[in-house]
Amino acid sequence: KNKLLEIEERLTMVCELLQNEVTYYDWVGFYFKNGDKPELKLKAFAGEPTDHTIIPFGKGICGQVAVSNANFVVPDVKAQNNYIACSIYVKAEIVIPLFVNGENIGQIDIDSHTPNPFTKEDERFLEFVNNEVGKLFE
Template identity: 50%
Template sequence: MKTADKISYSELIDRTKNIVSGEGTRDEKLNQVCSMLEEHVEIFDWVGFYLVDPDADRELVLGPYVGEETDHTRIPFGKGICGQAANSLETFVVQDVSKEDNYLACSMEVQAEIVIPVMKNDTFVAELDIDSHTKNSISEEHREMLEEICDIVSKLF
């Protein structure tokens, strides 16, 4: 059961800092961040990280995530919302995925998506991808919080 109303966004930021500075591997910590966001933000239905594959040319590989399984385990830069964010190095917010020509459908239930690049010393290393089953659900406050979380998470790379 989600507890979205029981925790503030500033508390999510603080918890992210504690996760990053705590014990565990990078992937364990990324999974903890995914779980925390999915649990405490009511509209976040799938939360995951795509990592830059150092052995492939301009390709993302699925990292830790929480939610339904996805067929999209590898995404070339430029393809879909995740690939567009990888190319532009900018946050993408899509309030209605049905209106996007370059959308890779992970589930028929996904209605909105936000993708935030993770930068380490001005180098793109990963991105946080979040799907929502509710159209027009991603707020500017969500965006600001998630960009701050990605800045904190970048210390893991």
């Protein structure tokens, strides 16, 4: 069995764990930069399937984080003009870049049906999760 598949299975387990254990994490996914193409590709998720499995750099919250390399916390998705809606129920979103050897290779993306649920604690926690996940790619 090839190594990439094993990583995607592990990532799916991480998504399922987070979505099950944190009440306001309604959709959890990992997007990664797609080879040499200027786009992100969804590699693992938990929650409702999304049509947005490919996101061009710069588009939506995810695409913006691909170029900014910075956390993006959105308390109210309706207040964003560069936003890609995946579900009518989503009220808030958090995207945290995933660095391996200092390089932004992807991100964790979480949608919430609760308005303004994300705090600094979520940012620190998800940075820790990404740091652990990043070890799979070293």
